[in-house]
Amino acid sequence: MEEINKILSEFNSVSLSQIEEVKLMNRIDRKYWFHISDLSEILSGSKSDYDILEINGQRLMDYETTYFDTPDNQMYLFHHNRKLNRIKIRKRRYYSTNKDFLEIKLKNNKQRTIKERIEVKKPEYGFSDHEVKFIEANSMYSGKNLNPTLNNKFQRITLINKKKTDRCTIDLNLKFTNHSGKIILDDLAIVEIKRSQNLKSSPLLVFMREKKIRQRGLSKYCTGRAILEPGLKQNAFKPRLRFINKNITLYTN
Numbered sequence: 001m002e003e004i005n006k007i008l009s010e011f012n013s014v015s016l017s018q019i020e021e022v023k024l025m026n027r028i029d030r031k032y033w034f035h036i037s038d039l040s041e042i043l044s045g046s047k048s049d050y051d052i053l054e055i056n057g058q059r060l061m062d063y064e065t066t067y068f069d070t071p072d073n074q075m076y077l078f079h080h081n082r083k084l085n086r087i088k089i090r091k092r093r094y095y096s097t098n099k100d101f102l103e104i105k106l107k108n109n110k111q112r113t114i115k116e117r118i119e120v121k122k123p124e125y126g127f128s129d130h131e132v133k134f135i136e137a138n139s140m141y142s143g144k145n146l147n148p149t150l151n152n153k154f155q156r157i158t159l160i161n162k163k164k165t166d167r168c169t170i171d172l173n174l175k176f177t178n179h180s181g182k183i184i185l186d187d188l189a190i191v192e193i194k195r196s197q198n199l200k201s202s203p204l205l206v207f208m209r210e211k212k213i214r215q216r217g218l219s220k221y222c223t224g225r226a227i228l229e230p231g232l233k234q235n236a237f238k239p240r241l242r243f244i245n246k247n248i249t250l251y252t253n
Helices: 002-008 016-020 036-044 074-080 128-138 203-208 221-228 235-247
Strands: 026-035 050-055 061-067 086-094 098-109 115-121 147-161 166-179 183-186 189-197
Touching: 002 026, 002 036, 016 147, 026 203, 036 189, 036 203, 061 074, 074 086, 074 166, 074 221, 074 235, 098 128, 115 128, 147 203, 147 221, 166 221, 189 203, 221 235
Parallel strands: none
Antiparallel strands: 026 115, 026 189, 050 147, 061 086, 061 147, 086 098, 098 115, 147 166, 166 183, 166 189
């Protein structure tokens, strides 16, 4: 991490207020994931095209997420079975701003990601009446029938294209916890490039292609649950689980 932190310090910084135009709550996105040893080269190759988000002097920021699902794991299974118009419901704490949000993320049948969210006063496993109404207004689910199924902690780097055309998040130091146990994936890096329209002209996407880093989907929610709960259906996730088991150090405490 020392080398990564050094490279992060070399980026020009932008503030949260400066990136309002690239919030991208309705977007197309592409994910890449690989061993963290490849990250330094990717960051170094991005400095000329991207700035870095900095909040209160922090460029590597802490997040914590609680995911919810139905008693029969419908959201997990919809993702596994590659159904479109699928939803994730979560509460996320943004430690850099000391704010918490209830978020609903839809992947629609046009491969667009649409996110709706409301700020909540404090993180809770259950839902207030206001939160139940928000869930019912923005999804096919009732908040009264959802249970917390996974807790996820990670650190995030956010890069903003200097032309404000796309943004990139890089998630590191992932930790997953639920009733089945705890795992830590310190060696895994997850890169997501987000843009309102055509991604092909994204400088970072072009760089990934040049370095022969293949675009591969990965849901933190589904991956965490698949590792912690081997009894869940997971045939579709086996390639990523094999990669993780072979290349990523897995800690259980």
